[in-house]
Amino acid sequence: MSETHKGALEWLKAELDDESDEDFELELSESVLSLELRKVYKKQHADTLDRRTYFTELIKLQAELIKLQDWVEHHGEKVVVIFEGRDAAGKGSVIKRITQRLNPRVCRVAALAKPTEREMTQWYFQRYVPHLPAAGEIVLFDRSWYNRAGVERVMGFASPDEVQQFFEDVPEFERMLVRSGIRLVKYWFSLADEEQQLRFLMRIHDPLKQWKLSPMDLQSRVRWEDYTKAKEDMLARTNIPEAPWYIVEANDKKRARLNCISHLLEHIPYEDVPQTPVVLPDRVFNPDYERSVMPPELYVPKRY
Template sequence: MTDESDSHSLAWLEAELQDTFDEDIEIEFAEPMLSLEIRKIYRDAHPEMLDRKVYFRNLLRLQAELIRVQDWVEHTGAKVCILFEGRDSAGKGGVIKRITQRLNPRIARVVALPAPSRREQSQWYFQRYVPHLPAAGEIVLFDRSWYNRAGVERVMGFATDEQVEQFFQDVPEFERMLARSGIILLKYWFSITDEEQQLRFLMRIHDPMKQWKLSPMDLESRIRWEDYTKAKEEMFARTNIPEAPWYIVEGNDKKRERLNCIEHLLTKIPYTEVEHEKVDLPERVYNPDYERRVLPDDLYVPKIY
């Protein structure tokens, strides 16, 4: 390879890295419509937030490791199921987004089920979750899971005391069955303080780009903070089993929350490096008789930018 081609490759790589960094900045730029006053209040409440450079450097490192996990899962046919639970605005979605950001969506997919239909309400409680469990070579991330019954359904009165008790009796054996079937099951609870949730809800109220995240159910959850706390404590006490223990992620600092969760996740999956064959780009075949067709202008998206 010539010096000129080396220089060209290096310039291309730098451009790719810059593009990656811009993408991260775009995702991280979470308050584009907030007033300066609201931003200042949030920053003053978080004086010890993780340095941005430290955050991005470690995030990219961890995402590279997640790609190795993905390669191992695909190569070995492993089955990974990760549950993300926590109070509203605790940061589950942000962590899930960073985990899946650079992964193959055919291997790593997110499941976020809506409220059950009338038909689903009449089924065995776990039935609607089972079809979404991972097959060989898949990673499934549940953005809320069957633990809805122990949390929102219980606190909001959508489930009877008898249904909740039946859930607590069934879920340990259900998860042991998953473990016996070879599924690696990880359960994360994202924990924030009362004050932090209040601040995040206020930010959502004042941010037009985030107001869709704030539902009437979220507002009701503020009123029932203590009920949710009691429900969470009983959930831990009755479903924290050796085959599928709970892991609590402290989430008041979103950046630390994301990095800590991914770091921990990597220690719980027994992945190893998968050797890949060297890839050589084949030469393009040129046909001297081929002429590229000229397409009508109205097929092209207008070049506004």
């Protein structure tokens, strides 16, 4: 085995060991669930990927995401990725895995709160425009202007006329973005009724995840069929050639993450870019310099 290959394997093992924090997070989350919920969840996902296979593939994809990031920055590309789907479908978790190893100055997340009173008087798309990328940037929208076609429509926050106007405007708005040089990719995370119910129950019984549940999330269970109809109408009316929708089957979280990231990498024609070799310079030693001693009260207590 060559030294290069041996070094690569050692690096991969170190990375897999480093990912154990996510394993612990998962175990901690599961430990506070009721025994029955844990049995049901494991039965539902008996054929999911084992953790080592999952992490090995994830790290490979994340290494490619770094190449994508370098290509975007080097060529001044502009990328927008929209993540839509039902509550608890796993949009946030795939965004987390995409950004985990990337430079936040290049790849950032836009997750807008509900509009202010002032924003409600603006052109509907106006509050999203400032979050669009400049050259050399990637923006991941954790929900987007499609709120109007989903929650606003179903919950009655937008009138039928406003919804109709949205459907007339959004294709041209997205064509404008594409004409401006933005690469626009849209994902819908598809989740089964029973799987959403199970994930909601897990959040209810997990103190570390209860913050993820909002009144709107709970209403989405009551109005499941209304959301289904709204989703089908949205996909039919906004699936344009310049910015088509891609559906991610999200019942299996691990596979959904890997499939989505893999598709994103295949969808954008990135390539390796020239890299300037990094050389660590020698430290300059000044014989007359003495490092000052800081007062003890400035230090964080060593409790661990």
